[in-house]
Amino acid sequence: MTGEASKARDIFQDTLREAAFLVAKGEPPADRCWFFREARWRCLDVAAHGVQPEQGTNESTEVSPQASEQIEQLEPEQLASWISAAPEPQRSVLALYYLDEFTYREMMSMLGLKLNELSRAIASGRREFQAWLNATVPAAARE
Amino acid sequence: MKRLSRGLRTLADCAPIANAKAPDRRMRTAVSRAKRTEGFAAQQSFDRAVAKLVQATPVSPEIEEWFANEKMAEGVKRNWKKTALHPAILAIGIALAVIAVVAWIKFDEQMHAFPGTATAKKLLTVAAMTRPSEFEPVQTEAGTLNDLFFMKYRLEHYDVPPGFSHQHTIGVRVFDDDEAGQVAQIGLAEKRMQLFLFPARRDSKTAKPEEFEGWRYIEQEGWTGAVQARKGVLFMAAVRGPKKDLAPYLSKPKE
Numbered sequence: 001m002t003g004e005a006s007k008a009r010d011i012f013q014d015t016l017r018e019a020a021f022l023v024a025k026g027e028p029p030a031d032r033c034w035f036f037r038e039a040r041w042r043c044l045d046v047a048a049h050g051v052q053p054e055q056g057t058n059e060s061t062e063v064s065p066q067a068s069e070q071i072e073q074l075e076p077e078q079l080a081s082w083i084s085a086a087p088e089p090q091r092s093v094l095a096l097y098y099l100d101e102f103t104y105r106e107m108m109s110m111l112g113l114k115l116n117e118l119s120r121a122i123a124s125g126r127r128e129f130q131a132w133l134n135a136t137v138p139a140a141a142r143e
Numbered sequence: 144m145k146r147l148s149r150g151l152r153t154l155a156d157c158a159p160i161a162n163a164k165a166p167d168r169r170m171r172t173a174v175s176r177a178k179r180t181e182g183f184a185a186q187q188s189f190d191r192a193v194a195k196l197v198q199a200t201p202v203s204p205e206i207e208e209w210f211a212n213e214k215m216a217e218g219v220k221r222n223w224k225k226t227a228l229h230p231a232i233l234a235i236g237i238a239l240a241v242i243a244v245v246a247w248i249k250f251d252e253q254m255h256a257f258p259g260t261a262t263a264k265k266l267l268t269v270a271a272m273t274r275p276s277e278f279e280p281v282q283t284e285a286g287t288l289n290d291l292f293f294m295k296y297r298l299e300h301y302d303v304p305p306g307f308s309h310q311h312t313i314g315v316r317v318f319d320d321d322e323a324g325q326v327a328q329i330g331l332a333e334k335r336m337q338l339f340l341f342p343a344r345r346d347s348k349t350a351k352p353e354e355f356e357g358w359r360y361i362e363q364e365g366w367t368g369a370v371q372a373r374k375g376v377l378f379m380a381a382v383r384g385p386k387k388d389l390a391p392y393l394s395k396p397k398e
Contacts, residue, residue, distance in 0.1 A: 063189045120156075130189070
């Protein structure tokens with residue numbers, strides 16, 4: 001989200017420091033979502049002052065039954081780049097959803113989104129990624 | 144193929160990627176219905192492929208180091224104070240405390256119960272309601288009234304214990320009670336105490352009077368009674384006040 005490992009490390013450490021400060025005050029973070037929520041806000045703050053990703057054309061198409069074969073031909077870094085270039089909050093939604101570690105309620109809590117906003121971000125992310133896939137891995141799309 | 148309602152479609156779009164059980168009933172319903180629709184299988188296949196790619200994303204050694212001590216991000220453990228103040232725990236605690244107090248009161252009542260407790264309590268109520276004018280005026284020492292009870296009412300062993308025998312009376316009355324039988328009630332000048340003599344309860348099998356040793360206290364509506372059993376007759380001294388008002392009379396040497 002920050003585009004730089006050093007910035008991400010600083011945010012990570014700042015978040016832990018904040019958690020330790022809260023513990024010392026006798027008000028420890030209520031749940032694990034607190035860490036993600038806090039770190040995300042810090043990332044967004046840093047990202048707002050850094051280089052902004054270029055807004056692409058948001059073409060979209062229905063998810064193809066052959067999509068999994070197309071995705072297998074991708075490198076993880078390509079996916080990471082695509083997600084990083086997505087606008088907020090879609091970028092955070094897709095990152096958390098595909099980490100596959102959180103329930104939709106936890107994601108709503110962390111991102112401060114309503115269910116329909118979360119659902120829309122995931123669904124449109126799928127369609128846009130499919131469109132990008134078709135452009136990037138066309139051979140598989142024609143199979 | 145069926146179409147999903149808007150609400151279920153919204154949920155199905157956020158369906159768990161792994162085959163893990165959905166976190167709540169609504170989501171399970173949405174997934175279950177979505178499986179019967181066109182396109183959900185493709186969605187799941189798409190999501191699994193993307194998640195697999197995310198899992199395969201290499202993590203640099205530098206970032207791995209950040210999480211070397213994973214305990215830093217562990218969930219918060221509740222301390223005992225927070226646990227104790229949780230509304231559910233608090234409610235259970237209060238309920239258990241109330242049950243314990245009620246059980247203790249019942250146990251205490253059982254421990255102090257004696258044959259004739261119910262009658263003695265009833266007579267305490269009589270004591271509270273009796274006016275001095277209801278007594279037949281008799282001014283003498285309480286210890287001498289046994290002759291009166293025997294001669295006039297044929298009541299045997301209606302003797303006042305030594306601790307009260309020298310007390311001056313203001314009046315007496317004898318009445319029949321459904322449960323207690325013939326009750327002798329004596330009004331005293333001192334502390335406006337009242338003395339009661341009534342037959343001890345009889346054992347239903349042997350027909351012998353049920354007796355007990357020593358003095359037993361009962362309390363009701365601000366009145367205290369001290370009860371003793373002798374020769375098939377129960378004697379009760381009643382006073383408006385606490386136990387300590389009766390204690391000096393009971394500690395005097397017995398016959």
